[in-house]
Amino acid sequence: MKTKFLIxxxxxxxxxxxFSQENKKDDRKAEFEKRRTEMxxxxxxxxxxxxxxxxxxxxxxxxxxxxxxxxVHQIHRELWQLRKDKKAGTVDYGKCNDTxxxxxxxxxxxxxxxxxxxxxxxxxxxxxxxxxxxxxFQKQLLAKIRQNKPFRK
Numbered sequence: 001m002k003t004k005f006l007i008x009x010x011x012x013x014x015x016x017x018x019f020s021q022e023n024k025k026d027d028r029k030a031e032f033e034k035r036r037t038e039m040x041x042x043x044x045x046x047x048x049x050x051x052x053x054x055x056x057x058x059x060x061x062x063x064x065x066x067x068x069x070x071x072v073h074q075i076h077r078e079l080w081q082l083r084k085d086k087k088a089g090t091v092d093y094g095k096c097n098d099t100x101x102x103x104x105x106x107x108x109x110x111x112x113x114x115x116x117x118x119x120x121x122x123x124x125x126x127x128x129x130x131x132x133x134x135x136x137f138q139k140q141l142l143a144k145i146r147q148n149k150p151f152r153k
Contacts, residue, residue, distance in 0.1 A: 043137055050133035051126050060121045068114040075103045075110075 048058055082096050118127050 039141070046137050047130065047133045050136065051122070051129045053122075053126070057121055057126075061118070064114060064117050064121070068110060071110055072107060075106050079103055 044062065047053075053061060078099060082099055085091060086096070115127065118130070122130070
């Protein structure tokens with residue numbers, strides 16, 4: 001009886017380990033999404049404060065800003081896909097080079113397009129403060145990551 005029990009336990013243990021790893025992976029994804037959401041909220045608060053947006057400006061501005069950020073994120077996804085292809089061993093270096101150059105051009109075009117849109121909502125001073133606030137937020141975030149501490153204003 002003990003032998004059957006031990007054999008069953010030996011057969012079940014690998015499945016429990018796999019199940020446990022899947023749960024850990026799900027936990028890591030959930031933790032990542034939580035941190036990303038928190039960081040996004042902190043960025044909104046930081047920029048809103050530094051740019052001194054009025055409630056009316058903030059409502060119009062954040063709709064445009066989020067739209068721009070999604071487009072930039074899509075450009076970055078294309079680059080990440082190329083990196084995955086490279087790891088998989090299926091690389092067209094000419095395509096990689098073209099995509100790298102074109103992604104920079106696309107981002108510059110987006111910046112110009114949204115700069116023109118922001119000018120319809122914000123003063124030149126607030127737009128300047130926006131770009132400074134973005135840089136300051138990135139610097140603080142990187143400093144906190146290096147220190148392995150949570151972000152604070």
